[in-house]
Amino acid sequence: MILIGLTGSIGMGKSTTAAMFREAGVPVYDADAAVHDLYDQGGAAVGPVGEAFPGAIRDGRVDREALRQAVLGNPEALKRLNAIVHPLVGRDRVGFFAKAEAEGADMVVLDIPLLFETGGHANVDAVVVASAPAQMQRDRVLARPGMTPERLDAILAQQLADVEKRTRAHFVVDTSRGLEPAREQVAEIIAVMRDPQRRPARDRTTD
Template sequence: MILLGLTGSIGMGKSTTAAMFAAEGVPVYDADAEVHRLYVQGGAAVGPVGEAFPGVVRDGAVDRAALSAQVVGKPEALQRLEAIVHPLVAQSRAAFFEKAQAAGADVVLLDIPLLYETGGEARVDKVVVVSAPPEVQRARVLARPGMTEAKLDAILDRQLPDAEKRRMADFVVDTAQGLDFAHDQVRKILATVRFQAGPA
């Protein structure tokens, strides 16, 4: 089974590209969505996160804004949070792999926003980076409700620059030239990795 890692900076079209892989029959594991599931009412992270960070659980779920206020800019607190969340995410990822393998999938996609920033490229076979020119990226992100130039710059400061991601990638999907063009690139990537893998 070929593991593809999908990443890209904010506003590059990563979620749309992940959906294109899914449309081609590739099982997709969304790391961000999994963390969201762990934080909702009944989620496996609610209890331990509430104990480690008093006051962040409201109505039985983790209040992400309250949690963020306790960990952003505090490396020790962030490490404490990661020590709780990362093993839970790893468990769900292992279950996802088992299910995909049982279904006979030859390729799976791991959608991980901070893939390079967390060293995740070492755990996948190939990396796909979703990219678009800076002016397209800024226009997309600033069109989001509540987004400001200052907020965008703060987010970009925490992410590896797009040019660096593209340089390190095995494949790049350009999302600035329309959905059909991007989907065509996705199909070509799948054809290439399957050809390189050879017969099962």
Template sequence: MKVIGLTGSIGMGKSTTAAMFREAGVPVYDADAAVHDLYDEGGAAVGPVGEAFPGVVKGGRVDREELRKRVLGDPQALKRLNAIVHPLVGQDRVSFFQAAEAMGADLVVLDIPLLFETGGHERVDYVVVASAPPEMQRERVLARPGMTPDRLDAILAQQTPDAEKRARAHFLVDTGKGLEHARGQVLHIIAALRASAG
């Protein structure tokens, strides 16, 4: 089973690309969705995150916006948070691999926003980067509710630059040329990886 790490900076179309792999029948592990579950009521991260960051747990779940304010621009706080969350996500990922293996999957995708930043690229066989022109990225992100240019710049400052991600990728999916173009690239990547296994 080949493991594909899918990443891309904010607003680059990574989630759309992940959905295209899923539509093509490739199991996709969504790290963000796993974190959402961990932060939700009854989630395994609620207690430890609440202890490490008093006041961020509201109504039995982690208030993501409150937590974001606490860690944005504070590398030590982010490190503390990652030390809690990453092992829990790791356990969840093991269950995903077991299920994919049981169904005979030959490829799986790990959709991980901070693949390079967390060293995750060392634990996958191939890296796929979703990318688009910077002006398109800004336009997409600034259209999101509550997003400001300053907040976007703060997020980008914590992410590996797009040019570096592109340089380190095995495959690129250009989401700036429309959905059909991107879908064609995804299908090409799947075909190429399956052909190399033959």
């Protein structure tokens, strides 16, 4: 099975790009959605996160904003959180792979916001980065309810710079030109990955 890693900084159109892969019939694993389930009532992460960050639990679930505040600007706290969450997400992903394989999928997309930051790029056959000009990114994000320039800058500080992601990617989907051009780019990526003669070398992302 061909594994495609999809990533992109906040506001770059990654979720829209993931939806386009789904529309094309490629199963997509949404890491954010998996974490949301783990953080919800009864989720496997609630207990261990509560032990590590007691103030982050509200009504039996993880309060994502409180947790964000607890790890923001604190690399050690973020490392502690990742050590809890990543193994749980990994187990969930195994189930996704089994289901996709049983349904006859020849490729899947792993939608992972921090793909490079967590080293996940080393485990996929190709990396796709959703990207747009920096000003468009800021305009998109600052239009979200409750978002401020300071909060956006803090989020970006935890993410690999877009220029670095684009440099290390096998494919870049430019989301600044509208939905149809982006959809065409996604279709071409799928076609290339299914063609052994055109498929890029996997080790590009391990630099």
